[in-house]
Amino acid sequence: MNQLQNFTKGFIKENPVFVLILGMCPTLGVTTSALNGLGMGLATAFVLIMSNIVVAAVKGFIPDKVRIPSFIVIIASFVTIVELTMQAYLPDLFAQLGLFIPLIVVNCLVLGRAEAFASKNNILSSAIDGAGMGLGFAFALTLLGGVREILGSGAIFGNKFIEGDGMLVFVLAPGAFLALGYLIVIIKKLRKTA
Amino acid sequence: MAKTESTFINMLLTLVIITGVSATILGFVYEATKGPIEVSKMKKKNAAIEAVVPAFTNNPGQESYDVEVEGGKVTFYPAKNGDEIVGYAAETYTMKGFAGLIKLMVGFLPDGTINNIAVLEHKETPGLGDKMEKSKSNFSVQFNGKNPETFKLSVTKDGGNVDAITASTISSRAYCDAVKRAYDALMKGGKK
Numbered sequence: 001m002n003q004l005q006n007f008t009k010g011f012i013k014e015n016p017v018f019v020l021i022l023g024m025c026p027t028l029g030v031t032t033s034a035l036n037g038l039g040m041g042l043a044t045a046f047v048l049i050m051s052n053i054v055v056a057a058v059k060g061f062i063p064d065k066v067r068i069p070s071f072i073v074i075i076a077s078f079v080t081i082v083e084l085t086m087q088a089y090l091p092d093l094f095a096q097l098g099l100f101i102p103l104i105v106v107n108c109l110v111l112g113r114a115e116a117f118a119s120k121n122n123i124l125s126s127a128i129d130g131a132g133m134g135l136g137f138a139f140a141l142t143l144l145g146g147v148r149e150i151l152g153s154g155a156i157f158g159n160k161f162i163e164g165d166g167m168l169v170f171v172l173a174p175g176a177f178l179a180l181g182y183l184i185v186i187i188k189k190l191r192k193t194a
Numbered sequence: 195m196a197k198t199e200s201t202f203i204n205m206l207l208t209l210v211i212i213t214g215v216s217a218t219i220l221g222f223v224y225e226a227t228k229g230p231i232e233v234s235k236m237k238k239k240n241a242a243i244e245a246v247v248p249a250f251t252n253n254p255g256q257e258s259y260d261v262e263v264e265g266g267k268v269t270f271y272p273a274k275n276g277d278e279i280v281g282y283a284a285e286t287y288t289m290k291g292f293a294g295l296i297k298l299m300v301g302f303l304p305d306g307t308i309n310n311i312a313v314l315e316h317k318e319t320p321g322l323g324d325k326m327e328k329s330k331s332n333f334s335v336q337f338n339g340k341n342p343e344t345f346k347l348s349v350t351k352d353g354g355n356v357d358a359i360t361a362s363t364i365s366s367r368a369y370c371d372a373v374k375r376a377y378d379a380l381m382k383g384g385k386k
Contacts, residue, residue, distance in 0.1 A: 032320055062208055063200040070212050077216040081223050088230035091238060095315075153321060168321045 007128050010136030016109045017140035017180075018187040023109035026100045027141060028176040034157050037145025039093045040100060041138025043082050045131070048110050051075045052130030055118040071114045072105070079104045109137060147179050238314075239285075246301025246310040247273040247281035254283060261379040268379035279304055285314070286376035290368040293317035296326075298369070300376040307341045311373065323365030333359050333366070342377040 016022045026044070031037040054074050062070045083101045086094045094101070104110065113133055118126040149155055152170035154162030169175045198204050243254050254271035261268050271283040282302045289295055297315040302308060311334050318324050325331035336357060337345075347370045348354030349363060358366035 058212075061198055062212075063198045063204045065200040066205045066209055070208060073209075073212050073216050077220055080220055084223050084227040084231070088227040088234060091234040166321070171320045 003125065003128050006125060007132040010129075010132030010134070011139060012136075012187065012191065014133075014136075015140055015187065016133055016137045017144070018184050019191075020109075020112075021184075022112055023107045023137060025103060026107060027144065028173070028180065030097055030100050031141055031145035031148055031176060031179075032152070032171050033149040033155075034142050034146035035093075036096050037141035037143075038138060039090075040097055041134075041141040043086065043097070043101060044104055044107060044110065045134025045138050046082060047075065047078045047104050048113060048134040048137070049127060049130035050078045051110060051114055052118040052126040053123055054078075055114045056121060056123045056126035059119045067119065068111075068115070071111060071119075075110050075114065076105045109133065144176075144179055144183060147183065148175055151175070151179070242299040242312045242314055243271050243273065243283040243301075245312045246299050247283050248303070248309065249275065250280055251275050261383050263375060263379045263382055266375065268376055270379070273301075281309055282380060284376040284380060286372045286379070288368045288372035288375065290364075290371050291316060291318055292323050292362070292364045292368070293319070296365075296368050296372055298372045298376070300373055302377075302380055305341070306343065306377065306380060307339060308337045308373070308377075309339075311337055318362070318365045323359070323362045325359045325362065326365060326369050331359065333357075334369075337373065342374070347374040347377065 010016065012019075014020060017024075017027050023044070026040050030040045051071070051074050055071055058070075058074075059067075079102060082104070083094075086097075086101065113129060117129045121129070146156055148170045149157075150166075152166050152168060152172075152175060154160060154166040167175075170179060198208070240254075244250075247254075250273035252272075252274040254273050258269050258271050261270060266287065268287075269285040271285070272279055273281045273283060281304065284300045284302065285297065286300055287295060287297045294317060295315065296313070296318070299312045299314055300308065301310045301312075313327050313334070316324065316326065318326065325333055328334050340355075346354040347356065349356050349358040349366050349370060351358065351363060352367070354370065356366065356370055
């Protein structure tokens with residue numbers, strides 16, 4: 001697999017949300033609007049890239065039996081850095097995402113890539129894998145957030161283009177499942193025909 | 195590069211080094227972001243105070259004081275123009291929201307009339323309860339210029355004077371509860 005494929009696989013072919021179905025907690029929780037989805041996706045992408053790089057760099061030194069705790073400490077450190085930085089410089093976004101930022105630590109996508117990819121590949125491939133997967137995750141969350149925002153409040157990125165309330169259910173929790181389900185169906189269909 | 199063996203001493207060393215390095219880095223990041231976090235919190239608070247009371251010249255954030263009511267406390271920020279008090283901003287809360295805690299900043303004129311109200315924090319349902327925010331509906335505007343002495347702070351369904359948000363009676367009740375707490379605190383010693 002060359003590096004370009006390595007990068008692009010995260011978007012459609014192995015999209016973490018639509019195909020691997022990983023990281024569902026933030027996916028369902030924060031995608032009430034496109035902007036929230038994008039913010040959450042980029043935060044996760046950053047953590048994913050950095051943790052992939054570090055894990056790939058130190059994998060030779062880590063004894064097998066303690067690799068999971070080591071990976072988690074590395075991931076948790078980057079999540080805390082993101083949390084503090086966001087709190088300091090993007091307080092509004094932080095207020096929206098709040099609880100879900102620390103929860104990136106337990107996002108199975110991040111540990112999954114560290115375990116399944118970064119611990120077996122070199123630093124460059126791991127960084128590219130992290131970027132592809134992370135941006136694929138951000139893309140999926142933005143798409144889902146966008147769909148829910150359009151249907152639920154008649155707006156996109158906070159710009160209202162339909163007057164009135166929209167279909168409220170899509171902003172609430174059940175709407176997350178509905179929208180995600182239909183998006184998965186559409187992506188599956190697209191992948192079959194492509 | 196050979197993989198490190200999983201011996202006790204290797205595992206111990208690895209974990210000590212990793213946690214040690216992480217803790218050091220986080221310490222630095224914490225120090226670096228501490229200032230900006232304080233500033234952005236202060237800014238948000240001051241912006242909320244400015245939005246709810248008439249123009250002032252002092253720094254209300256530094257002159258705050260607490261008043262205890264019914265097991266909770268309301269924080270007051272006096273707004274002064276020179277030496278004359280032009281209003282009080284009261285940071286109040288309620289736990290009765292549809293999703294628990296709601297925090298409001300209620301601005302009173304010196305005679306107890308509500309000047310303006312801003313929502314600081316809430317987790318109400320988007321599209322329903324979040325209409326308490328000024329940007330989303332006119333619900334909060336109906337309180338402006340009313341004195342709770344004559345304006346009964348509960349929804350019309352409960353015999354009060356407040357028009358509830360459609361389909362969000364619980365959120366509206368909670369909002370009234372928070373405003374009432376602020377008013378009670380003001381009457382109980384919030385004025386200085």
